[in-house]
Amino acid sequence: MKAIRLVTPTQPLVDADLDPPPLGASDVEVRIEAAGICRSDVHYRAGTRPVPTLPITPGHEVAGTIAAVGSEVSDRAVGDRVAVHYLMSCGQCDPCRAGLEQFCTTGTMLGLSRDGGYAESVTVPARNAFQIPDSLPIEVAAIMMCSSATSLHALRKGRFVPGESVAVFGCGGLGISAIKIAFALGAVEVHAVDINPEKLAVAEALGAVAVPFDRADSVTADVALELVGLPATMKAAVDSLAVQGRAVAVGITHEPFPLDSFSDLVLREAEVIGSSDHLASEVAELIDMVDRNLIDLSDVVTATVPLEATSINHAMDQLENFEGGIRTVITP
Ligand SMILES: [Zn+2]
Ligand SMILES: [Zn+2]
Known part of the structure; x- marks a missing residue:
């Protein structure tokens, strides 16, 4: 599958061809239809925030359609439209039990410590795939997974x-x-x-x-x-x-x-x-607010680019220089 990779920080992202990610028993494979480009991704590319595993496929604002479900998954189905909560936590450690899943001792983050959304598909635990209403545009669902959820969390922390x-x-x-x-x-x-x-x-x-x-x-x-x-x-x-x-x-x-x-x-x-990241419960809350028409986040997305390194690097350059629109979303 096609993916855009960060190989060397301080250097542009590159086009790559990867094997599709393996599907675990409790995972779903999401065919990506939208992936937002976040300022954090610019920090990873610039080397101002270290990336633990290289090369990596960035992208933590991801939405799409479920293309496959693992053998133990019963509450998600092929064809479901979903947005992906980017923090993968164990649910068992002390921080997780205290409701502080961002501090999970074995947690991973999509697009930082595991391959993310600048690709044609991604595999994630089923519980990280949140069903979205049919009325919610897929690129808006994507940006809600970082931009909006992180803002909601910051307001809560304040x-x-x-x-x-x-x-x-x-x-x-x-x-x-x-x-x-x-x-x-x-x-x-x-x-x-x-x-x-x-x-x-x-x-x-x-x-x-x-x-x-x-x-x-x-x-x-x-x-x-x-x-x-x-x-x-x-x-x-x-x-x-x-x-x-x-x-x-x-x-x-x-x-x-x-x-x-x-x-x-x-x-x-x-x-x-x-204020660091946000909680899965806040993702669900935000989707519910959109579903009930309490909030419309469609103005946040101001441009789309194809899944192609040159266009993505250009959008990241603009973000780095505080230019361009509000949020650019990759639509493979
Ligand atoms: Zn982000
Ligand atoms: Zn944990």
């Missing part, structure tokens, strides 16, 4: 409650999802901060207050989500907090940001919180 205000730093796939989810969950106001005027226009059309990054000091919010992964946006997120506000770090950066513990935290009783 202990967002209806009636509060939210600031979203970075209006890419996660940010636009976060704006929609925040409104759906009862935000009174959402500030959208970015450097890209086109992304700000999308955010504004969704009802957010669009704020160019150089005017970020005008923003005040109860919950601030940092979705970019830069020290400057991390600092701006903290600076934006209201009394008892919570800044949630989601973006990937290894660089420290300045924090005045007294003025930034003590005087406002503010908090800085980390």
